[in-house]
Amino acid sequence: MAEEKVMTPQVEEEAVEIGKNWKANPHKWTGDPNQPLLEVKNLRVSYHTYAGEVQSVRGVNFDVKHGEILAVIGESGCGKSVTARTIMSLIRHPGVVKEGSQILFEGKDVLSMSKKELSQYRGGDCGMIFQDALVALDPTMRVGKQIMENLRIHSKMTKKEAKEEAIRLLDVVGIPNAETRFRQYPFEFSGGMRQRAMIAMAVACQPKLVIADEPTTALDVTIQAQIMELLKRLRDEDGTSIILITHDFGVVAGFADKIVVMYAGQIVERGSRKEIFYNPQHPYTWALLGAVPRLDWENKQMLRTIRGTPPDLVAPPKGCPFARRCELCMNVCLEEMPPVKEFPGEGPENHGHSAMCWLYADDAPAEVREKAEALRVKGGEGHE
């Protein structure tokens, strides 16, 4: 403690402890923790373009329980951001949510909500953090006013109350000199601070669900660690459910409760964090885990690569979407959609692990299975 006293403010302001002035969420869920807050059922979204109908999301199912962190992981173009936007009901022309898709928030279908219900839902019950904060914030409006706007609409606060609350929120997310910052424009903020301001905005009305779409992709690692800590605290203290969308397995490892791996608009594997990292079953998950160098690996060893590129979703392949890039591809993979195989994990928290792959069909040839064993990556292990 004595050492901290010699820290002096320099060019910039003194650092502020994140989470100072934290206020408990009065809407914290106290019911059955196993009850789902959000259910996504058979979600299909297409975009009509000149090239044809791009089927971005092709039948996605998952649910998010109260106080749960769900990570959606996948490469660019796999439909993860479209899924997030659909949950917020933000799909606009030329995008179309296909018939038969359902998104139930506390049992209510988001897709058939009226305008009034939607305005309560967006920003009130459900907050969103976008990847690029400079694009998502209004450049012509002071940051404080943007946060106040949300509070005024949803919490019916007076101007004065909203201002105080907005300053408190800026303080909570770790923005120094909150009162000065309140009056500034987004361009006066640094990248990390903009992202924090957006988090402040998303959590202003104490939502039950926060969707974070690649919240740290544009940020440096030290700032990334701060932002992830903030989000984690949001869940731990307020019991807010979080959907984290990312392409980075590292970020997910310390954060998520459940993970779904998406590829070409479909979920290819899902499971608890430990199951996905230590007992992955889908060849695509193995490939992703093997493609990122780890600090404990030997230098300059070859990384595992995935041959080819993701399929064109204007004319998605008939069978397994990953088949053409998969080293274990069998004839059946190119013809028919693979069945979903369940893997019972140990302990109740590891339930619900499943992968969509022909490898686990009863009549899969022994030689392919052997080859699969050689390719299999377990998290925490090197390879080759």
Place this chain on the structure above:
Amino acid sequence: MSNEVEKTAAAAGTKPLLEVSHLKKYFKVGNKRTLKAVDDVSFNIMPGETLGVVGESGCGKTTCGRTCVGMYDPTDGTVLYNGKNIHELKGAEKKAFTKEVQIIFQDPYASLNPRMTVAEIIGEGMDVHGLYTGKQERQERIGQLLRMVGLNQEHANRFIHEFSGGQRQRIGIARALAVEPRFILCDEPLSALDVSIQAQVANLLIRFQKELGLTYMFIAHDLAMVKHISDRVAVMYLGSVVELATSAEIYSNPLHPYTEALMSAIPIADPDIEDSRQRIMLEGEVTSPIDVPPGCKFQSRCPRAKECCRKDAPELKEVSPGHFVACHFAGK
């Protein structure tokens, strides 16, 4: 690894390929203020070695790299390539230097001319340096380069917009390799790419180094990738190198508090490690590089800062063989 490189180099009597000493690059930003993008940086790169340069955005790593290959004129200090000051080269020597040193840029969308075909992009350097004897050889060479990076001859007559990000980056690599360089500055070559594509390009870079004996200066902010590719790593903060060591050493035994914080912030794809590790949280963000006050540049965010840090800027000292740190308390 790098020690071996240095030893073999010393045994063979070879000198460093690139010697950077007290390099400074300042920019004037109006109101008589200066931005010290690179402030007194010194390091060597041995032939066949990869030096990784890491740091947060705005720490001057790109400016440093660009000054080292002669894209910027330095404010002060020298960069010797093969013993010659690159900023004083003229005529034929300058031309020879531009052939030996190439750059792979970060953004494959912005760094390749959209109005040129792939063959024109790759062939341009060969035209300038006259590296072929006839049209036939030029075409063969372009085809060979494309195959080396995993594309094929048919791609030669296409335009850049027809390629994906990973393919574009491969074309960027083929363009750099076309003039048979010895030294390549890789300025964040992987950050615009997807995970699986990143691995493909990283493998290419590693393979070409082994096969062609290339020397890299690898600038990136993805610390795990830098460790993977580099022999030695330099950590930069606000224009200064704060720590320089072999990549194994810097990750297992970081001595500068900034390096420690950086290393502890790297997410690891392993839940058990993530759950048990203690993060050193750095508060605040990188301070402005304009008009930095005297003393250690890291003092405002440093958990160990004491009175002496505000007065004297620590120098880069060798605390153990090959491990340099700029901190008053290193090893104490």
